[in-house]
Amino acid sequence: MARPTPVSERRSAPSGPAELARARAVLSAGPVADAYASFRLARDLLSDDDAAPRLTLAATLGAADAAWAAGDRNTCLAELGPATDLADATPDPAAGLLTDHLTGLRALLEGRTADATTALRRVIARGASGHRPRHLHRAAVAALVLGDTGTAGQIGARALAAARAHGDDDLVAEALEYLAYAEMRAGQHARARAHADAGLRAAVLAGQHNTAAHHRAVLALTASVEGDTGEVADRAAEALTVARRHGLAQTRTLAEWALARADLGRGRAEDAASRLAGLVSARPGGGHFAIRPLLMPQFVEAAVIAGQARAALPVVQEIEIWTDLGIDAGAAAQLARCRALLAAHDGNDDAAARLWARALELHGDGGDGFERATTQLLYGKWLRRRRRPSAARVQLREALHAYERHGATAWAAQAADELRATGEPAGATSSAATPALARLTPHQLRIARYVADGATNREVARRLSVSVRTVDHHLRNIFVTLGVRSRVELTRVVVG
Template sequence: MPGVALGPGDSLLPGAPRGPGAPPSPGVTNLALPPAEAAQPVQPAPGLRPAGWVRDPFFRDYRDGMRALLARRPEHAAGPLRRVLERARRDDRPERLLRAAAAALLLGDVHAARTAGARALAAARTTECAALEARALEYLAYGELRAGRHAQARAHAEEGVRAALLAGHRNTAASHHAMLALAASIEGDTAAVAGYASAALATARRHGLAQAATLAEWAIARADLARGRPLDAADRLGPLVGPGPRRGHFAVWMLAVPCFVEAAVLAGQPEDATDVVGDLARWASFGADPHAPAQHARCRALLAADDREADDLYLRALALHDESGGDFERARTELLYGRWLRRRRRLREARGRLGAALVGFDRCGAGAWADQTRGELRANGAASGKEPAVGLSGLTPQQLRIARHVAEGATNREVAQRLAVSTRTVDYHLRNVFAALGVRSRIELARMVDQEQRQDQRQEQR
C-alpha cells in the first residue's frame, strides 16, 4: 500500500520483511492492497509524535484494523476500519484520506475507496504536492482496476506516471506502469503491454517491488491469453500463483489466479490449477474483491468433470456477474461458456453466449478478445449462416418487452422503472437480445423492431 504503516517505520506491505531476514507475516494472505511504495514508509502526520500517533483515534483504529487482518481475524477488523472511513468523512488531510482509501479497499467498498482517493487527490493538488498526487492517483487507478473500469484506471495511471516522475518517486511510477500494462492487455495492444510491463519490471526487480512485478507479469500473461497463447500464459503465471520463492504478492497474485486457471485448462494442463482454486475460494469469501465469487464459479466450471455440474457453474457465474457488474469479466465467462457449449454441439445456445460475449468485449474496447470471440462464432457456423439470428419471435416475452421499450428510445433506467425490475436485470436481458438478434447497437435494434412491425402491419392489411 502506498506509504502506509502501522506506526513509525512499521511497514504494512503484505509480505514485506519486518526486519533484516524476517519472513513474511503469516497473516498477509488475508490482505488485498493496492500497489505499494515499499521503499518509502510514511512517518506520522505532521505535528504528531510517535506516542501521539497511536493515541490518535483515527490512527489507532487504522492500526487495530490492520493488525486484526494480519492476525487472520477479519471479524475484528471491520469495526475499526469502518470507523476510519467514518472519521475520514470529516477530514481533508490527504494522508488520512489515503489511509481511508486503503481501509475501504480492504472492506471491499470500492465506491468509498474511490471517494476517499478523489478527495486525497483534490487535497494534494491544492497543496501542489506531486508526491501525494501520484499516490492518490495510484489508489484511484487501483480502485478502478478492482471495479473493472479499465479505461478510467488507465487515465489515472497515465496522470500518476507524470506526477510520480515529477516527484522523483520511481517506485510509484513503476506501479502506475504496471497498471497501464494491465489496461493495454484488455485492449489487446501487445506492443503497449510489452513497453509498460518492461518499464514496471525494470524498477520493480531492482527495488524488490513484489506487487508491481506481479501486476506486470500478469499483464503480459493476459495479453498472451487474449491472443490465443494459453501455454505461454500458464508458463508465466504458474510460478507467480503457485507455492515457492517466485510466488507474487498475495494482494495481486490472487487477482491473476482466474487467468492462470483458464490458461492451464486451455493448455490441456487442468491438474496444475486444482490447488489454487481453493485459495481463490478463500479470497472470494473474504469479500474484498467484488468479481471474485463469479470468477471462482467460472474456474470451477472450467475444471468440472461432469457436464451438468459445469453447466450449472457457468450459469451461477453469470448470475454472480449480474450482482458485481463489469462488462469484461462477464464477457470472458460468456466466451468460455459459449466455447464449452459449441464443443458439445449445443450450437444455438453457444451462439447466444458468444454473441453476448462479443457485445461485452466491444463495449469495453477489448479488441483481441473480441477477435477471439469472432473466431468462435465462425467455428460455430454463424458466419456461414448455419445458425441464423432469430427474429423478434424468438425472444422471450420479457426480452421482447425490453426490446420494444428500447426501440422507442427509453434508457435502461426508464425501462427498469416501467417494468418494475432492476437496471441490472434490463442490462442482462438487453445483452441477450443483442446476441439473439445479431445487432450491435440500440439504433440497429430500433431499425429491426420497426421493420418487423411494418411487416406485421402489411400482413394484417392483406
C-alpha cells in the same frame, strides 16, 4: 600526544530525522531492503526522543510500507504491531483513524477477517465524512483493502481532488497510484489508464523511480485488456527492470500478470499458464501475497485450456479459502467459473451447466463487466462445442459487446471468432473479415488468425480441441483458397 582527527574524517552523530528523510527517499527511488534498514535505524534513533513520537511512528509505518512493497508478509505484520501501539499513544486527534487502519490491516494479515472489516469500515466512515485529503485517502485505501473497489474509486477521486486543491504534491502522486489500481480492479480500465498516465508523469518529474515503475505496471495491465501487445511488452519491461533491481514484489507481480493476460488474450493459454504458475506459488519468489488471490482464477482458466487441469486443482482450493473470507466481491463468481471449467474438462456436462449459470448469477448485472464477459466467453465456447449454437450465440454476443465497451480488442476478437464458428454471419460481428478472408469458413478463419498470431499447428490444435493432422489439412486448404504459399504470406493477408 594523540593526533587530532582531520576535519575531513570527523562525523557528526547520526540524526533520527535525517535518517527518516533518507529512508523515505530510498523507498521512493531505491532498493526497498535498504529503505527498510534505514527506517529501522531512524526508529531506533528517534525512540529515545520523547519530543518525537510522530516521527517514531512515521519511521515504523515506513518500515511496514517497505516490507509490503517487498512482499514480506511476516515482516510487515511484525511492524504493524509496534505501529499500532505508537499510533494509539500519539497525542493527535487524527490518531484514532490511523489506529483503526493499522488494527484492520493487522487483523487481515492474521486472518481475523471480521475484526479487520469492523476496523476498516470505521476508517471508511470517518475518513469519508469530511474533506481532509489524507483522511479521504486513508478511507480509499481501507475500502480497497476490503475489496470494495467501487467505494475505493469514488473516495479515491475525492482524495485526489482535495490533495490537488491543498497543493499536497506528495499525496497527489500517492492518491493517483491507489486510484489507478482501484479502477483497474473494478474493470474501469480506461479510467485506470488515464490516472496511471498522470501518476507516471508526476513520479518521473519527482524522481520517484519506484512509484513510476508501479504506474508502468498498471499501464501494462490496462494495455493487456486492450490487446496492445507492443505496449504491454514495453511497459512491463520498464516496470520489471526497476522492480527486480529494487526488490519491488508488488510491481513485479503486476507486470508479469500483464504479460500473462496478454498471452491469454491472444489465445496462448500454455504461455499464460507458465507465467502465472510462478505467481500463484506461495514459495519465496512467487507473487505478492496481496495480489496472488486476484490472479489465481486466471491461472485456473489458462491451465485448464492448456490441458493442465491437474495443476489447477490446488489453486481452486485456495480460491475457495479466499472466497470464504468475504473480502472480494467478485471471488464467488470466479470460483464458480473455475469449477465450471474443471467440470467441463472432466466431461461432467450437467455440473458444468449448473456452474456456468451460477457464475453468471453471482456476477450480476453490475460489478466488473470484463470478468462477466470472460465468463460468458468461456461459457459460449463450451456451449458451441456441445453443439448448442443458439445458446452459445446469446452468451458470445453479450461477451463481444461487453469487451467492445471495455476496449478489449483481443478478447473481442476471440468472441467474434467464436460467434462466426456458430454460424453467425460475419457482418453481424464487429470484427468482420476482409474480402479475402471472407472466402474462408469460420473454422478456417480462426485457424488463420491463430497462425498469423504466431501459433504453431500443435498450439492451434490444442486451442481448438482437434488433432494436429486436422489443423494441417485445414491450413493446406487455407493456403489454396487465399493463394499464399507460406505462413509469412498468410500473416500479411490476415493482418492486412
